[in-house]
Structures are given as C-alpha cells and as structure tokens.
Amino acid sequence: MNRNDEWCFACGRDNPIGLKLDFREENDTYISTFTPGPEHQGYGGIMHGGLVSTLLDEIMARYLYAKGLTAVTAKLEVRFRHPTPIGQELRICGWITGQRGKMYELAGNISLPDGTVTAEGKATVAVKGDE
Structure with a gap:
C-alpha cells in the first residue's frame, strides 16, 4: 500500500475518522x-446511503488493488434493498464478473x-497505466 x-x-x-476496513479473499470473493x-x-x-455506497465501492475497486492492479471506479450502481441498520455487523462482499481489456466489471x-x-452494487473499474 x-x-x-x-x-x-x-x-x-x-x-482518524476513517472506517479502517480489513479485507480477506475467499473463493474468488x-x-x-x-x-x-x-x-x-x-x-x-x-446507515447513511452514501456510506453504504462507499462500502460497496471500496470492496469492488479494492479487490483489483489486492490483485496488484491500480484501478479507479468509472461507474458505480447501487440498489438499496432494505435499510442498513446501525449497530449490526455488516458483511461486505465483492467479486469480479467480467473483463474487457483494462475495464473490469x-x-x-x-x-x-x-x-x-441490504444493498447490491455493480461497478465498472478501470485499470490505470500499463498494468
């Protein structure tokens, strides 16, 4: 990093005000x-919807970072299915669904x-540089 x-x-x-998320990979997730x-x-x-979106953005784009790629989110879609409650542990998961050149879905x-x-996301993430 x-x-x-x-x-x-x-x-x-x-x-000091960050979420301080930790990550792990299990079965391509x-x-x-x-x-x-x-x-x-x-x-x-x-939970504030913008922070719900932040969690989804982070789990998806950072997955590529964990694979050694420098990437940025080009498009993010969030579907809010249920309110995300305060005070309950949330499980946040992301996985790769496709790739075309330097663009990952x-x-x-x-x-x-x-x-x-409580929420689902889709992202298009662009790999930066010559990676």
Missing part, C-alpha cells in the same frame, strides 16, 4: 465486515448476520 493510501477514508489506518455506529447514520438507526453486496441483503 502506498504511504498516502493510509489516509484512505475506507481502509486507511492513519485517517473479497470480504470485509463493518459495524456502523450512530456517527454513520442518515435517518435515526439507519464487478458486483458486490452488503448483508446482515441473518443473511438479509
């Missing part, structure tokens, strides 16, 4: 967990401990 990446809002360790607190809410008891979702999917 580049030293400046330690300030990443989603995964950076030096960002990139996974993280996060428990939102009251500082992450929009309406009372419900990824999908992801956020689920609750009971398996309820």
Whole structure:
C-alpha cells in the first residue's frame, strides 16, 4: 500500500475518522465486515446511503488493488434493498464478473448476520497505466 493510501477514508489506518476496513479473499470473493455506529447514520438507526455506497465501492475497486492492479471506479450502481441498520455487523462482499481489456466489471453486496441483503452494487473499474 502506498504511504498516502493510509489516509484512505475506507481502509486507511492513519485517517482518524476513517472506517479502517480489513479485507480477506475467499473463493474468488473479497470480504470485509463493518459495524456502523450512530456517527454513520442518515435517518435515526439507519446507515447513511452514501456510506453504504462507499462500502460497496471500496470492496469492488479494492479487490483489483489486492490483485496488484491500480484501478479507479468509472461507474458505480447501487440498489438499496432494505435499510442498513446501525449497530449490526455488516458483511461486505465483492467479486469480479467480467473483463474487457483494462475495464473490469464487478458486483458486490452488503448483508446482515441473518443473511438479509441490504444493498447490491455493480461497478465498472478501470485499470490505470500499463498494468
């Protein structure tokens, strides 16, 4: 990780207000967990939709980064299926669904401990440079 990446809002360790996500790969799926607190809410008891989108963006684009590629999100679509509650551990998953040249298609979702999917995402992610 580049030293400046330690300030990443989603995964950076030096960002005092960041989410500080950790990641692992299992069976071609990139996974993280996060428990939102009251500082992450929009309406009372419900996680802010922009932060839900941030979690999905991070799990998808960062999966390519974990594979040694420098990539940026070119397009992000989020489908909110259920309110994402504050105070419950969320499972965030992302996986690659296709590739055309330097453009990757990824999908992801956020689920609750009971398996309820609260949000789904699709992303087109562009690999930068000569990689």
